[in-house]
Amino acid sequence: MKRILLLMVLGMSLAQLQAQDEPRNWTVNGYLKNMQTLLFFNDAYPDLSQGKLVDTFFQDNLIHNRLNFRWYPDDNWTVRADLRTRIFYGSFVQASPGYGDQVDDVNNDYFDLSHVIFNERAWVMHTMLDRLYLEYVNDKLEVRLGRQRINWGISTVWNPNDIFNAFAFTDFDYEERPGSDALRVKYYTGFASSVELAVSMFDDIDEATMAGLWRFNKWSYDFQVLAGYTRGDWALGGGWAGNLGDAGLKGEFTYFLPVEDSDDDPAFAATLGLDYSFSNSLYGSLGYLYNSEGGIRNSITGLFAFELSARNLYPYRHALFAQATYPVTPLLNAGAAIIYSPVQAHALFLNPTLTYSIRANWDLDLIGQLAFDQEAEGYRSPLQAVFFRLKWSF
Amino acid sequence: MKRILLLLFLVPFINGIMMAENDPTAKEIIQKADEKMRGESNIATIKMTIIRPTWEREMTLKSWAKGTEYSLTLVTAPARDKGTAFLKREKEIWNWQPTIDRTIKMPPSMMMQSWMGSDFTNDDLVRESSIVTDYEHELLGTETLEGRNCYKIKMTPKPDAPVVWGEIIIWISKDEYLQLKSEFYDEDGYLVQTIYGKQVREMDGRVIPSVLEVVPADEEGHKTRLEYLSLDFNEPIQPSFFSIQNMKRVK
Numbered sequence: 001m002k003r004i005l006l007l008m009v010l011g012m013s014l015a016q017l018q019a020q021d022e023p024r025n026w027t028v029n030g031y032l033k034n035m036q037t038l039l040f041f042n043d044a045y046p047d048l049s050q051g052k053l054v055d056t057f058f059q060d061n062l063i064h065n066r067l068n069f070r071w072y073p074d075d076n077w078t079v080r081a082d083l084r085t086r087i088f089y090g091s092f093v094q095a096s097p098g099y100g101d102q103v104d105d106v107n108n109d110y111f112d113l114s115h116v117i118f119n120e121r122a123w124v125m126h127t128m129l130d131r132l133y134l135e136y137v138n139d140k141l142e143v144r145l146g147r148q149r150i151n152w153g154i155s156t157v158w159n160p161n162d163i164f165n166a167f168a169f170t171d172f173d174y175e176e177r178p179g180s181d182a183l184r185v186k187y188y189t190g191f192a193s194s195v196e197l198a199v200s201m202f203d204d205i206d207e208a209t210m211a212g213l214w215r216f217n218k219w220s221y222d223f224q225v226l227a228g229y230t231r232g233d234w235a236l237g238g239g240w241a242g243n244l245g246d247a248g249l250k251g252e253f254t255y256f257l258p259v260e261d262s263d264d265d266p267a268f269a270a271t272l273g274l275d276y277s278f279s280n281s282l283y284g285s286l287g288y289l290y291n292s293e294g295g296i297r298n299s300i301t302g303l304f305a306f307e308l309s310a311r312n313l314y315p316y317r318h319a320l321f322a323q324a325t326y327p328v329t330p331l332l333n334a335g336a337a338i339i340y341s342p343v344q345a346h347a348l349f350l351n352p353t354l355t356y357s358i359r360a361n362w363d364l365d366l367i368g369q370l371a372f373d374q375e376a377e378g379y380r381s382p383l384q385a386v387f388f389r390l391k392w393s394f
Numbered sequence: 395m396k397r398i399l400l401l402l403f404l405v406p407f408i409n410g411i412m413m414a415e416n417d418p419t420a421k422e423i424i425q426k427a428d429e430k431m432r433g434e435s436n437i438a439t440i441k442m443t444i445i446r447p448t449w450e451r452e453m454t455l456k457s458w459a460k461g462t463e464y465s466l467t468l469v470t471a472p473a474r475d476k477g478t479a480f481l482k483r484e485k486e487i488w489n490w491q492p493t494i495d496r497t498i499k500m501p502p503s504m505m506m507q508s509w510m511g512s513d514f515t516n517d518d519l520v521r522e523s524s525i526v527t528d529y530e531h532e533l534l535g536t537e538t539l540e541g542r543n544c545y546k547i548k549m550t551p552k553p554d555a556p557v558v559w560g561e562i563i564i565w566i567s568k569d570e571y572l573q574l575k576s577e578f579y580d581e582d583g584y585l586v587q588t589i590y591g592k593q594v595r596e597m598d599g600r601v602i603p604s605v606l607e608v609v610p611a612d613e614e615g616h617k618t619r620l621e622y623l624s625l626d627f628n629e630p631i632q633p634s635f636f637s638i639q640n641m642k643r644v645k
Contacts, residue, residue, distance in 0.1 A: 015473075029473055140639070149495045175493050191483060191637035220486055222499055241499035248501030277504040279558060330444055330451070330511030360451060360472045393474035 008085060011067035015394045025072045033064040035173060035389040039092060044382035060090030064173070068131075076138055082131035082176070089123035100124040110181040110201035113147060130179050142186040147179045150198050152213055153252065154224055154239040157321050158289045160254040160269035161237050163230045163310040164200060164209055169339075170304060170349075170369060173389070180209075192217035206232055226254065233258055233267070233311065247276040256311050267311050268292045273321070287321035289314055296343040300373035300382060303349060316341035331357040345373040365389040420531035420547045424564070427571040428526050431602060433627035435460040439470075441623055444512050447615035451511070454623075456644070462524045464636040468644050481641040490641045497638055505556065513587065513608040513618035528555035529562070539574050542567040559586075570594070570601045585611040597625040 014028040039058040047054045064086045071079040086103075093099045100119035103126050108114055114128030133146030153159025157169060167177040184198040193216040202208035211228020221242030228235050237254030253270035273287035293312040295302070302315040318341055325335035337351040350370040358364055367387040372379060418426070440455045453472060459465040469478040477492035487500040509515060529549040537546050544565040551557040560581040565574045576589045587610050591603030606620045 029476065031474075137643070142639075151495045153496070154499075177494060188637065188639045191634065191639075192486075192488070194639075217486075220484075243502050246501065246503035248499065248503075250499070275501050277501060277507045279507070281507045283504075283507075327508070327511060330446070330508075331449070357451070359449075361474050363474070393472070 007083065008065050008067065011069070011083070012394060015067075027070045028067060029394060030066040030068050031064075031391055031393045032066075033062075033173075033389055033391045035062045035064065035387055036060070037062065037090070037092075037388075038386040040384040042380065042382050042384075043377075058090065058092035058095065060088065060092045062173075063087040066176070076136055078135040078137070080131055080133055080135065081129060083127065084130050084176075085125070085127040087123065087125045093124060094122045100126065109147065109179065111147065130176065140188040142184075142188070144182075144184045144186075147181050148184065149177060149179045150182060150184055151177075152224070152226065154222065154241050155250040155252040155271050155287075156248075156273045156275060156285055157287045157323075158252070158269075158271040158313045158319075160252050160271060160310055160313065161213075161224065161226050161239050163211060163226070163228070163235055163237075163254065164198065166308050166310045166313060168308050169314075172351075172367065173387070182209075190217065192222055211235060229259070230256070230310070232260075232264070235310075244274070247274050249274055254310060265292075269311065269313060282324065282326045285321070285323040289319040289321070291317060291319070294318070294341075297345070298343075298347075299345050299375065300347040300349070300371040303347070303371055304383070314339075314341075316343050316347055318342050325353075345375070346379070348372040361393045363389075363391045363393075365391070420533040420545075421526070423533070423545050423547060423566055423571070424529075424531050424549070425526050427564075427566045427573050428524070430571050430600060431573065432459070432461075433600075435628060435631045437626045437629055437631075439623040441621045442512060442514075443619045443621075445615075445617045445619060453512075458631060458635065458644075460631050460633065460636070462527075464631075464633055466636055466641060466644065479641045479644065481636060481638065483636055488638060488641065490638075492642075497641070502556075513610055513616065514620070523555060523557050525549065525562075525564075528552055528557055534563070536568070537565065539565050539567070542569060542572070542574065544568065544574060572601070572603055574603065587611055593621075597622060598627050600627060 011028050011030065015030065037060045039060070041054070041056045043053050043055055045054050045056045067083045069081045073079070088099065088103070096102070100116040103124060104114055104116050113132060114126065116124065116126050118125040129147065131147055131149070133144050133148045136143045150164035151162065152164065153162040159166070164180040164182060165178050167174070181201040182198050184196060186194055186196040188194045196213040199210040200208060209228070209230040211226060211230065213224055213226045215222065215224045217223070221240050223240045224238060226235065226237040233256040235254055235256055237252070239250070239252030241248070241250045243249055251272045253268070256267040258264040258266065269289070269291050271287060271289045273285060275283070275285040277283045291312060291314050294315055294317040296317045298315055306312070306315040320340045320342070321337065323335065323337040325333060327333050333355040335353045339349040341347040348371070350368070350372070352368045354366040356364045365387070367389065369385040370381055371383040372381045436459050438457050440457065442453045442455060444451045453475070454470045455467055456470055457465060457467045463484050465482045467480045469475045479490040481488045481490070485502065487504070489498045489500055491498065505515065507515060529551055532548045534546045534548050537544050544567050547564050547566065549562040549564060551559060560579045560583060562579070563577040566572065567574055572591055572594060574591045577585055578587045580586050587608055590607045590609065592605040592607060593603060594601060595604050597604060604622045607617050609617045
């Protein structure tokens, strides 16, 4: 505990020291965030003692520190280590037995690089290294070994090509997104083209992902083609990013074919998106996701608890996305995103956001997540969340 | 005799040179002024300040440019945006977001959007359009500005040029081809913004305005100030420098 605190204080002090512009071969940066969460359940919280869904309300707090360390021993080598430390406390933590273990579970890959420092009834302190890798660069060649993010997505909202480390759209507080323990070799063949091969660490072939990605640029479009194996499936996919007139046009798809004859069916995930920026800085984005693994009869509450992977990026078969953001002033940004699924429950997810820059490196965010669906009682919102976040970057 | 004949033979050329010196066309003036600020290539460190009646925000940038086709811009401060980079190759633009480890291809419509909340557009920063090739130029006359004798030129965008302006009036000093003032009008003829070139000094052997200020026409107390902290011209940069790989790696 003392060591972690010491490291956090040391990291933040080092980040301040850097302000003096001397040549050096290391950097530290990061942020400190405080987020308050209000969670409202309308006949949707499973009360074990009563054995039914009840109305309830939770108030929680999250203190979140991130330290990104980089060390450049010479021009070819880089060592990167990012430490993410969080303190959770409040009524939801209290109401969820084993909260610390849950947090610990979801954030690991092959190696256990995380630790629950405190696991008390009402509060939990958790720390982890979500990036820890060695990188070798020689001209056009780039080799990375360790926990890293292998970001193969090319489209805006959903990324069926992100087979190494899929992320959830609802998890907005994790901008950096999870990493994978893997070896990746990348060779740049041109200004926007490259060939990549990557393999994740595994004991059992059922947990492995190994694949190649080829990126190239043609007719002012970026294209990519992906082929490989991931967790029992052959994966074949592709994507592009280009434009239709002045609008951006992006798409991405992956087909998953089970290797052995099994009960699993092949799966297909595809997305298409269009975005446009008006001269007054209003930005709009439209998208669609087809997800063969998604349900057509499930309710909205599954949105926050489904097994996420590139094979299953959203709990429903179809999803339509619309987003608009607008800088009211250079300091105040307003935005809203809507995801609607034309399925039995008419699942709807609303995500309004307000971001305010208090001063340089100080940001204040107000974020809402509202879920609606059609149930026996009619069209209603079983779950609403409000987040109030203060962030200091250094 | 031979020598005199030779001289006579040269006269039209001398005259030609004299003509150019005395009375350059509007296009030549723009070309010289543009070449002066840009060079064949340039590397700059820039401090940008967004100024509003009640607050200010500062940002520092490093940029590499070659002609109008290629540019790479890296944000070096504040901490929140540090490492964010923009790559432009002809009509294509990519954005690198180091926090999420991701390259994003930007829609062309984003060129006319304000650049990170400032009074500059993306286009001002990565310069998709060219003041030389995308406009017709007309010399309106001469005026004195800040004690310097200036050419006053009207620039009208050519059809299909990637430009939002209706016209631009630009003042360029006769002595050093300094862009001292530019007024930007919309398609209805209303003044939208004025860019001033200030603090003329020598940088890497060229006398240039080291500060540019964008002042929106209808907003009192609003402006964005761009100051060149360093500027190096004609350093050899290959087109291959402007790559996605380098956008992630430049420091």
